[in-house]
Amino acid sequence: MSKVIQQIREAVTSRRSTGSLLPAYQRVYGEPKAVTFSDVMTAYTRDPSCKAFVDFLADQAVGMGFYTTVNEEYEHAEEAKQAVDEFNEKVNLDGLLQIGAREIVASGNSFWLKTEPEQLENLKVLPLTGFDNPKAVVRDQYGEVTGYNYAYGDVKKSFAPEKIIHFRWNPVNFSAFGTGVLQVLLAELSFDGERRMSFLEMKARIEKIMPEIFEKYAGPDELWVFAGASDKKLAEYQKLIKSKPKAGAKFVYNKAEADIKTVAVDPRARYEAYVDHILNQVYLGGQTPLPKLFTTPGFTEASANAAIEIAERKVISLQRFIKRTVEKEIFTPILEQVKLDPKKTVCRLNWGMPEKPDVETLLPMLANIAKDRPDIISAKEFRKILVDMGLALEKVEETKPEFAT
Numbered sequence: 111m112s113k114v115i116q117q118i119r120e121a122v123t124s125r126r127s128t129g130s131l132l133p134a135y136q137r138v139y140g141e142p143k144a145v146t147f148s149d150v151m152t153a154y155t156r157d158p159s160c161k162a163f164v165d166f167l168a169d170q171a172v173g174m175g176f177y178t179t180v181n182e183e184y185e186h187a188e189e190a191k192q193a194v195d196e197f198n199e200k201v202n203l204d205g206l207l208q209i210g211a212r213e214i215v216a217s218g219n220s221f222w223l224k225t226e227p228e229q230l231e232n233l234k235v236l237p238l239t240g241f242d243n244p245k246a247v248v249r250d251q252y253g254e255v256t257g258y259n260y261a262y263g264d265v266k267k268s269f270a271p272e273k274i275i276h277f278r279w280n281p282v283n284f285s286a287f288g289t290g291v292l293q294v295l296l297a298e299l300s301f302d303g304e305r306r307m308s309f310l311e312m313k314a315r316i317e318k319i320m321p322e323i324f325e326k327y328a329g330p331d332e333l334w335v336f337a338g339a340s341d342k343k344l345a346e347y348q349k350l351i352k353s354k355p356k357a358g359a360k361f362v363y364n365k366a367e368a369d370i371k372t373v374a375v376d377p378r379a380r381y382e383a384y385v386d387h388i389l390n391q392v393y394l395g396g397q398t399p400l401p402k403l404f405t406t407p408g409f410t411e412a413s414a415n416a417a418i419e420i421a422e423r424k425v426i427s428l429q430r431f432i433k434r435t436v437e438k439e440i441f442t443p444i445l446e447q448v449k450l451d452p453k454k455t456v457c458r459l460n461w462g463m464p465e466k467p468d469v470e471t472l473l474p475m476l477a478n479i480a481k482d483r484p485d486i487i488s489a490k491e492f493r494k495i496l497v498d499m500g501l502a503l504e505k506v507e508e509t510k511p512e513f514a515t
Contacts, residue, residue: 145296147238150217153292153310160216160310163291163396168211170425171432174462175204178441181456190455193448194441201233203440209235211432214279218288221258222275229447233275233440237262247276247286255286275439279431295395309395312388397424433459 153160178198180191198204206222213220217238225232240262241247248257255276258269279288299306334351336344393402399417436459442452480492487495 144244145293146242147217147219148242149296150290150292151239153296154212154216157310157314159313159392159396159401160292160295162401163398164212164216166398166400167215167291167421167425167428168208170421171215171428172204172207172211172461176207176459176461177464179458179460181454184454184456186450187455189448190445190450190457193450194444194457197230197440197444203233203436206233206235207432207436210277211428213238214277214288214290214432215428216290216292218279218281218290218293220277221260222277223269224273224275226273230440230443236260236274240265249286253284275435277432277435279428291395291397295392309388309391313392316385316388397421429461433461 154164155161178191178194180187180194184190210220210222213235219238219241221236221238221241223234223236224230225234240260241258243259243261246259246261247255248259249255255271257271258274258276260267260269277288278286279290281287282289295310296308298308334347336347339347393399398421399414400421403414403417437457441457441459445452445455445457480487480489
């Protein structure tokens with residue numbers, strides 16, 4: 111029996127003398143957490159800087175509105191423009207672009223459903239979160255889209271590829287989805303066994319700590335020392351201390367042993383450089399300098415103009431992407447429905463509003479030219495100029511000349 115006890119004692123003793131060294135960092139295996147459309151929408155609706163990034167870029171891209179033009183040499187040009195403009199007004203394309211542009215900037219994606227019982231009649235922007243499933247976009251081995259799986263609330267539906275207009279901006283590595291400005295800010299980074307939290311999480315933690323730091327400075331922890339005081343007196347003092355207002359109060363005690371010790375935050379700890387680095391990374395991820403210009407003093411006019419000029423290139427790229435998608439997926443089907451040739455029509459979406467000349471200055475000049483030099487401007491051309499300037503003129507039926515027989 112003594113031998114068994116000795117073996118147990120040796121086993122316990124040897125186990126107590128062993129130890130292990132734990133790493134000071136967190137190990138993460140596998141892929142980092144994927145950023146979902148729900149994450150993007152949460153960041154947009156709850157973080158002021160994220161909302162500013164998206165709204166600034168979207169407003170610069172589509173905020174000025176648009177107008178359409180067609181090939182004036184095409185014999186059915188007027189009919190083609192009327193068909194496209196009437197559809198745009200019917201579906202409120204300008205309003206849809208305001209919504210779609212924000213989704214494209216934030217997430218790199220926007221999904222529009224075509225309502226076409228027999229032909230294209232309406233458009234509807236579907237919620238991004240309905241496509242959170244990684245398999246929401248179904249593709250074949252060659253990358254061609256074969257369908258869309260939509261799930262929002264209790265609604266689950268599959269759509270044929272021709273039923274959905276998918277604005278896919280900046281797809282990376284042959285992805286079925288685009289990439290917006292908020293994904294990078296929300297993405298975690300896993301490298302060599304270490305995990306770096308997303309920059310938005312860093313920013314959120316800093317913003318959470320800041321009010322707590324102010325509260326520590328305004329009302330630091332205190333230790334009240336009353337040496338030799340009885341328990342009854344301590345209870346009395348404790349009740350009095352608890353009633354002390356936040357603005358401060360004065361107490362009088364007649365013993366030298368009384369003392370108050372304050373647990374204060376050391377103001378010598380400086381973290382400005384670290385905070386600035388994180389915020390600068392957030393601003394870089396937002397890809398627009400406007401929030402930085404509004405919140406940071408000291409920007410010169412030259413540096414501000416240079417920053418805005420760089421941002422305009424991003425806006426132009428976004429405008430070109432939206433323009434080509436709308437022309438191909440919306441204007442072309444509308445023209446084909448009215449039996450017109452899209453290639454001959456050359457219907458284009460143009461950003462902004464068409465510039466009109468000053469009527470009061472130009473009209474007298476044109477009238478004199480039409481009167482004195484009909485060889486330069488004919489009556490038909492003069493009427494067309496007046497119509498283009500916005501004057502409402504009745505259409506005059508052309509009469510064919512009669513020849514004597």
